Amino acid sequence: MHLTLPPVLTPLLNALIENRMIPVVVGGYVRDTLLHVNSKDIDIEVYGSNSLAALKTILSAFGNVYEVGSSFGVLKMRLKELSLDISLPRTESKIAPGHKGFHIDTTQVLDFSNAARRRDFTMNAIGYNIVTNTLLDPYGGQEDLQNGILREVDADTFAEDPLRLYRAMQFAARFKLRISDSLHQLCCTIAESGELQSLPKERIFEEFHKLLLKSDTPSTGILLLKTFGALPYFSELDVMASKVCRSQKNLFDHTLLTLDTMASMRRGDAATDLLLMLCILCHKMPHEGKTFLEKLTDSPKLINAVAALVRYNRYPQKMYDAKAGTPEILELSTKVCLADLIHVAEAIAHKCHRHTAHYRFEAGIWLTGAAKALHVLYEPPKPLLQGRDLVALGLKPSRAFKSILDDAYKAQIQQKFTCKSEALQWLKAYLIK
Numbered sequence: 001m002h003l004t005l006p007p008v009l010t011p012l013l014n015a016l017i018e019n020r021m022i023p024v025v026v027g028g029y030v031r032d033t034l035l036h037v038n039s040k041d042i043d044i045e046v047y048g049s050n051s052l053a054a055l056k057t058i059l060s061a062f063g064n065v066y067e068v069g070s071s072f073g074v075l076k077m078r079l080k081e082l083s084l085d086i087s088l089p090r091t092e093s094k095i096a097p098g099h100k101g102f103h104i105d106t107t108q109v110l111d112f113s114n115a116a117r118r119r120d121f122t123m124n125a126i127g128y129n130i131v132t133n134t135l136l137d138p139y140g141g142q143e144d145l146q147n148g149i150l151r152e153v154d155a156d157t158f159a160e161d162p163l164r165l166y167r168a169m170q171f172a173a174r175f176k177l178r179i180s181d182s183l184h185q186l187c188c189t190i191a192e193s194g195e196l197q198s199l200p201k202e203r204i205f206e207e208f209h210k211l212l213l214k215s216d217t218p219s220t221g222i223l224l225l226k227t228f229g230a231l232p233y234f235s236e237l238d239v240m241a242s243k244v245c246r247s248q249k250n251l252f253d254h255t256l257l258t259l260d261t262m263a264s265m266r267r268g269d270a271a272t273d274l275l276l277m278l279c280i281l282c283h284k285m286p287h288e289g290k291t292f293l294e295k296l297t298d299s300p301k302l303i304n305a306v307a308a309l310v311r312y313n314r315y316p317q318k319m320y321d322a323k324a325g326t327p328e329i330l331e332l333s334t335k336v337c338l339a340d341l342i343h344v345a346e347a348i349a350h351k352c353h354r355h356t357a358h359y360r361f362e363a364g365i366w367l368t369g370a371a372k373a374l375h376v377l378y379e380p381p382k383p384l385l386q387g388r389d390l391v392a393l394g395l396k397p398s399r400a401f402k403s404i405l406d407d408a409y410k411a412q413i414q415q416k417f418t419c420k421s422e423a424l425q426w427l428k429a430y431l432i433k
Helices: 007-018 028-034 052-062 112-116 141-146 163-175 181-193 201-214 219-228 235-240 251-263 270-282 286-293 300-311 315-321 326-333 338-352 362-373 387-392 400-413 420-432
Strands: 022-026 041-047 074-079 082-087 091-094 102-105 127-129 134-136
Touching: 007 022, 007 041, 007 052, 007 074, 007 082, 022 028, 028 041, 028 141, 041 112, 052 074, 112 127, 112 134, 163 181, 163 201, 163 219, 181 219, 201 270, 219 251, 235 251, 235 286, 251 270, 251 338, 270 286, 270 300, 270 338, 286 300, 300 338, 315 326, 315 338, 315 362, 326 338, 326 362, 326 400, 338 362, 387 400, 387 420, 400 420
Parallel strands: 041 082
Antiparallel strands: 022 041, 022 127, 074 082, 091 102, 127 134
């Protein structure tokens, strides 16, 4: 195999080689190339460097270089659209409980095989020597990929990092890989150990993020959590398996089917797709999924946005059935983005009617058309009355302005006025009262 790298990387690689260093492309970029997946993230391990400082000096000629802790021996930089991680070969030894309990050693002289032993899966332990143009595969990762198997590199050290359970989940789902028997047992061991509790939520969320945005069937990843015995760490998912919905499937299975439906409807915008996928994952949970989301993120904005979509996910159908009018549509637009809500409701509807040929979500079609006509598909209506209108009528700015303008906006939503001149007439009558 010949690894083709973006031309913008050539001067940097040549500079390393001219300084008697050997750059080896490692991990995800090699794996993705073998799987015919495009990637702009490239990890390079540099052999033959005297120190991280010497490596940083060379790289600085090509852009800003950021050091990720001198003990890790990792430098980050960007070259146009590429995101680069450039590192020294290293070993990692478990010295204490928790995800931070590792000793990192970049001082040893290592060959690729020994350096790659610290990696999690054989498919991520493949390298490509830029100098000799040869594939380095000491642990049989290429054969495992060809056979569709996800396998650990070192069974003795795999369970030292509990995050690897979540990485196994998302990699297997993304690349449609079968978990090897030995890896399955190792993941079960991690779940039983209690070490998952030591992981910070942002690291767990990163793996869920990849699962929800990069897998065609994210349900397979969630099912793996169940088979590993890891669902008790997310009691909201665990409890759903015992509750039955109208279709007589338990809520867990219903959610997973709907999750895969939404995956097939992703729009290509990462932020929006993540929001909608999380909504589907949470839409049968108590408390609008907030307690589950709080185990993944500290972002109130994201949690509240998901909760709002969960809260109103049935409204498109309800409003269609009730022949809702303009005020009801405008009111809903102030609570949630209608475009996102319709997308969520459509995914749920399509899942429920997946055996119906040529199914059309009529409620979504109707609400989309109505919202477009009212210019509220993506955001609520802008207030027709503002503080300057109160000042123009002789009022002095005060705390009362907020109450007046809130009442004015409610009146606007209720269609008591529909244009600026009508709004001013309403305001004069309101102030007289």
